[in-house]
Amino acid sequence: MFGNLTKLQRYYLYYTGSFLFFVGALAVLEDHGMPPRWIGYAFLFFTITMYAAIGIASRTSDVSEYYVAGRRVPAFFNGMATGADWMSAASFMGMAGTLYLTGFQGLAYIIGWTGGFVLVALLLAPYLRRFGQYTVPDFLGARYGGNAIRLVAVGAAILASFVYVVAQIYGVGVITSRFVSLQFEIGVFVGLAGILVCSFLGGMRAVTWTQVAQYIILIVAYITPVAILSYNVTGNPVPQIVYGRVLQEVTQLENRLFDTPSEVEVRRLFRERADSYSQKIMQLPASLAIERDRLSNQINQLKASDAQMKDIVALERQRRELPHDPAQARAQWETAMFAAIERGKQPIHHAEAFPGDDPEQRMGMRINFLALIFCLTVGTAALPHVLARFYTTPTVSQARDSVFWSLLFILALYMTAPAYAVFAKFEVLSHLAEIPIAKLPGWVAAWTKIGLVSIEDINRDGILQLAELSMNPDVIVLATPEIAGMPYVVSGLVAAGALAAALSTADGLLLTIASALSHDVYYRIIRPDASTQFRLVISKSLLLLVAVLAATVAAEKPGTILSMVAWAFSIAGSAFFPALVLGIFWKRATCAGALSGMLVGMLLSIYYIIRVEFDSIPWLGISGFGMEPWFQVQSISAGVYGVFAGFFTIIVVSLATKPYPGAESFLNGIRRGNQDGDS
Amino acid sequence: MPETNAYWRKTRWLTISLFVLWLLVTFVMNWYAREINEISFLGFPLGFYMGAQGILFIYLAIIWFYNRRMRTLDAEYGIKNE
Numbered sequence: 001m002f003g004n005l006t007k008l009q010r011y012y013l014y015y016t017g018s019f020l021f022f023v024g025a026l027a028v029l030e031d032h033g034m035p036p037r038w039i040g041y042a043f044l045f046f047t048i049t050m051y052a053a054i055g056i057a058s059r060t061s062d063v064s065e066y067y068v069a070g071r072r073v074p075a076f077f078n079g080m081a082t083g084a085d086w087m088s089a090a091s092f093m094g095m096a097g098t099l100y101l102t103g104f105q106g107l108a109y110i111i112g113w114t115g116g117f118v119l120v121a122l123l124l125a126p127y128l129r130r131f132g133q134y135t136v137p138d139f140l141g142a143r144y145g146g147n148a149i150r151l152v153a154v155g156a157a158i159l160a161s162f163v164y165v166v167a168q169i170y171g172v173g174v175i176t177s178r179f180v181s182l183q184f185e186i187g188v189f190v191g192l193a194g195i196l197v198c199s200f201l202g203g204m205r206a207v208t209w210t211q212v213a214q215y216i217i218l219i220v221a222y223i224t225p226v227a228i229l230s231y232n233v234t235g236n237p238v239p240q241i242v243y244g245r246v247l248q249e250v251t252q253l254e255n256r257l258f259d260t261p262s263e264v265e266v267r268r269l270f271r272e273r274a275d276s277y278s279q280k281i282m283q284l285p286a287s288l289a290i291e292r293d294r295l296s297n298q299i300n301q302l303k304a305s306d307a308q309m310k311d312i313v314a315l316e317r318q319r320r321e322l323p324h325d326p327a328q329a330r331a332q333w334e335t336a337m338f339a340a341i342e343r344g345k346q347p348i349h350h351a352e353a354f355p356g357d358d359p360e361q362r363m364g365m366r367i368n369f370l371a372l373i374f375c376l377t378v379g380t381a382a383l384p385h386v387l388a389r390f391y392t393t394p395t396v397s398q399a400r401d402s403v404f405w406s407l408l409f410i411l412a413l414y415m416t417a418p419a420y421a422v423f424a425k426f427e428v429l430s431h432l433a434e435i436p437i438a439k440l441p442g443w444v445a446a447w448t449k450i451g452l453v454s455i456e457d458i459n460r461d462g463i464l465q466l467a468e469l470s471m472n473p474d475v476i477v478l479a480t481p482e483i484a485g486m487p488y489v490v491s492g493l494v495a496a497g498a499l500a501a502a503l504s505t506a507d508g509l510l511l512t513i514a515s516a517l518s519h520d521v522y523y524r525i526i527r528p529d530a531s532t533q534f535r536l537v538i539s540k541s542l543l544l545l546v547a548v549l550a551a552t553v554a555a556e557k558p559g560t561i562l563s564m565v566a567w568a569f570s571i572a573g574s575a576f577f578p579a580l581v582l583g584i585f586w587k588r589a590t591c592a593g594a595l596s597g598m599l600v601g602m603l604l605s606i607y608y609i610i611r612v613e614f615d616s617i618p619w620l621g622i623s624g625f626g627m628e629p630w631f632q633v634q635s636i637s638a639g640v641y642g643v644f645a646g647f648f649t650i651i652v653v654s655l656a657t658k659p660y661p662g663a664e665s666f667l668n669g670i671r672r673g674n675q676d677g678d679s
Numbered sequence: 680m681p682e683t684n685a686y687w688r689k690t691r692w693l694t695i696s697l698f699v700l701w702l703l704v705t706f707v708m709n710w711y712a713r714e715i716n717e718i719s720f721l722g723f724p725l726g727f728y729m730g731a732q733g734i735l736f737i738y739l740a741i742i743w744f745y746n747r748r749m750r751t752l753d754a755e756y757g758i759k760n761e
């Protein structure tokens with residue numbers, strides 16, 4: 001065992017060394033004039049070849065190897081793999097940006113996504129490992145008995161995982177199109193290839209070892225730019241330690257800048273714009289015609305007064321781009337109105353907890369902060385692709401240890417994200433605010449061109465006010481290398497890290513979906529007598545099918561599906577968490593109870609999300625069902641209601657039904673490791 | 680077997696107490712984040728620091744302590760570690 005461990009560690013040390021050497025070599029080549037585009041290609045090619053090599057070296061035709069990596073993954077490496085499995089494209093690119101935009105409120109993601117691992121460690125991982133089958137539906141099926149619960153579990157697992165995997169593949173498309181300037185659709189299929197080379201031949205075994213490799217790349221890529229930026233700003237290369245001081249400076253800058261006369265003026269202008277949009281929306285459809293007439297009049301006047309052709313063309317384009325019908329106008333103007341409202345708002349201080357104008361607003365922020373933490377924690381402890389990782393360790397004790405390692409490896413990134421946000425804010429407040437727009441640093445223009453940064457000089461004074469700048473959250477991580485004035489090779493490194501984060505999560509999710517279908521539905525329910533050979537054939541074909549399906553959906557650039565990812569936590573949490581926890585800790589929980597609890601919890605969450613978030617579903621032809629949120633809780637935290645409803649339903653229905661006779665011996669098995677069931 | 684029953688009782692007690700600690704740190708403390716923010720720690724407002732780093736260290740410590748206790752319990756009651 002020990003020899004095996006050191007051999008593995010040696011392999012990964014060599015691997016890390018050669019990766020660093022590769023980055024260094026590219027830096028030298030860039031110095032000698034290698035164009036950025038080639039650097040991008042080199043990163044893409046090198047990393048995917050590495051993953052493919054590991055994937056092919058770990059190919060297998062053994063069922064246990066394919067589903068649970070032969071249960072031979074040491075705790076330390078399982079921790080790394082879980083870290084990569086867990087941290088998605090959103091963690092890598094989006095989290096620092098969310099923290100930048102929302103300040104303290106964004107910490108809910110940090111707390112929620114790490115706190116979940118305490119629940120995994122205390123309540124789930126050791127018991128899942130001692131049970132020792134292959135999937136989460138397996139566990140529920142064995143605990144409660146019967147195929148109905150297995151099917152519901154499979155349905156919930158697929159519902160939560162599929163949306164998530166589409167978002168990862170979409171992320172790959174975005175990264176490759178930005179850094180290697182591949183076309184988005186081609187990028188998506190490059191991503192698909194990158195995922196399949198890892199998971200197709202070797203299943204969990206190959207996914208595990210590539211995830212370890214991906215973790216190393218993503219953590220190096222995440223920490224390098226902010227460490228250099230930190231060194232530039234404070235002279236200390238450990239951002240996590242020194243950013244408290246930078247945060248103080250940020251607060252001072254905020255105090256000085258937020259209420260200067262020009263800032264107040266700009267915010268007022270944006271609010272006025274929002275008001276004029278809201279009036280136009282109320283006066284639809286007449287306002288659309290008025291708008292068109294107004295533009296036509298202006299054009300005619302200009303034409304009569306022999307003005308410059310350029311101005312006339314600009315106005316004509318405005319007229320052409322007017323919405324065609326009232327419905328379209330409403331949608332377009334609402335977007336514009338919300339954008340203007342957002343810019344016209346009083347900015348929030350980065351470190352202030354629960355900001356608001358009055359106590360009621362502050363209470364709403366406080367409730368939502370805790371509700372979001374709750375949903376993200378419970379969701380983390382219920383996502384099947386994370387739980388499945390704890391089946392792969394050799395012993396129960398190693399399963400427990402591997403949760404510790406997982407959290408440690410995840411903290412490396414999650415403790416860095418708030419530092420990213422603070423350093424970026426410091427740069428913006430000290431080097432962008434109050435600067436003439438013509439003299440802004442080059443990176444602003446570069447990202448404005450792609451549409452991730454937008455600047456509008458609404459008061460026409462030629463100087464940038466904070467309210468005139470708006471940034472897409474992804475920009476913070478992607479642009480930090482340029483903000484700190486680093487060579488392009490660092491940007492390439494960040495892209496490789498983001499790619500690793502997206503691919504590793506997609507691998508884990510895809511495997512979860514494929515094994516839910518092939519193992520739980522096909523083998524356990526449809527054909528229990530299937531030969532192992534044939535089970536693997538089915539599993540691999542389903543993997544391929546699901547992967548192609550997910551890539552096809554991602555290539556359509558579905559905007560709504562990305563916002564749906566956040567809901568996956570509420571849905572997974574309310575479907576699985578109560579049934580798993582009560583199944584382990586409460587002998588009396590019955591199959592009928594668990595089944596109804598899972599359905600009630602999951603459906604309540606979906607119901608809440610739909611009614612709070614939407615007002616109509618055009619393709620179903622129903623409308624007007626929107627509702628006010630209960631206790632101000634936003635739809636992203638729907639799981640607060642779903643999870644409690646799930647617990648409540650399981651308890652009530654279980655008490656009303658007969659206990660499941662198999663529960664006793666099952667629980668004896670997982671609680672103490674003797675399967676005989678004597679007590 | 681009373682022996683293994685005692686094992687499960689101790690495991691459950693350990694789990695529940697650490698779970699309560701987790702609840703206190705995660706929900707009760709964060710409820711008062713605005714008030715705690717008045718205190719300054721390493722240059723950070725304390726409420727912000729706890730959310731960005733402090734709580735995460737506590738989480739890690741909870742898991743570390745649980746694993747250590749469980750290893751002792753496993754050895755004490757001769758639980759098969761498979």
